[in-house]
Amino acid sequence: MISIVYLVVGFVLLVVGADRFVAGASSAAHKLGVPSLIIGLTIVAFGTSAPELAVSVTAALKGANEIAVGNVLGSNIFNLLGVAGVSAIVCPLVASRELTRRDWPLSIAAAALLGIFLLTGSTLARWEGAILLVFFAALLAAQLRPALQNRQVETTEDQVMRTSKIILQIVFGLAAIVIGGDLSVDGATGLARMIGLSETVIGLTIVAIGTSLPELVTSLMAARRGENDIALGNVIGSNLFNILFILGVSTVLNPIGVQFTSVLDTVFLIAISLIFLVPAWRGKLSRPVGACMALCYVGYTAWLLVR
DSSP states (O other): OHHHHHHHHHHHHHHHHHHHHHHHHHHHHHHHTOOHHHIIIIIIHHHHHHHHHHHHHHHHHTTOHHHHHHHHHHHHHIIIIIIHHHHHHHSOEEOOHHIIIIIHHHHHHHHHHHHHHHHTOSEEOHHHHHHHHHHHHHHHHHHHHHHHHTOOOOOOTTTSOOHHHHHHHHHHHHHHHHHHHHHHHHHHHHHHHHHTOOHHHHIIIIIHHHHTHHHHHHHHHHHHTTOHHHHHHHHHHHHHIIIIIIHHHHHHHSOEEOOHHHHHHHHHHHHHHHHHHHHHHTTEEOHHHHHHHHHHHHHHHHHHHHO
């Protein structure tokens, strides 16, 4: 019972913390004049992925390696099929040319690189984590450099919060995320033992969905407001952040042992990324496409439970 309490309290702290962090970070980005797509790909994506970072790093340090890998792969699959799919059902998403020609293919390349690492050994080594971090740093620099060169600073009181409030929200959000991540790992590990499921399945489902709730809420709100760049940028940016930064940091801190099932999940992630890039490439994720994405996630979850 205590495991369920930890899991619920952890998820609540993760969602609340991510919400406050995103609010503060987004306001800071607007204050600096960063475009909406870059906000979605970086600030919002990083903020909503902070729960995954907290959970995966904590799991790696505690030796719950299957949760660390499963959380990242499960979150990425849920982000693409669940978050983008449900958002498209609520409001069809128009995909920008920059996103479909650059960032979406890069997320596929990141997943492919992870797949290669998983196939070459039973453990993700520290040097492999370091390579992921190098790619992340290069990608971040490539995204931010042109945005900062062409930024237009917005300074009206209606568009930004006071600096003190921004700092307070960011600090509070990060604290709640760290505590929530620790509780989520403890709760998920205990629940896995209690109901007889492997840590891999728990990481791919319960923990992955729980830590992706900030992405879901953020993208849904953005879609309803017509902020397509933020809605889709959040999904793709989070997926890049999860693989390159979160797994990179987790692996550098503690090499992660993996199972062959993780390779299968990576192949599935690459496949659905390629499939749904096609309608996005054409400029739009319509409601029928969104429904197909959501149904694919339901089918994937059912397969996890029986495999």
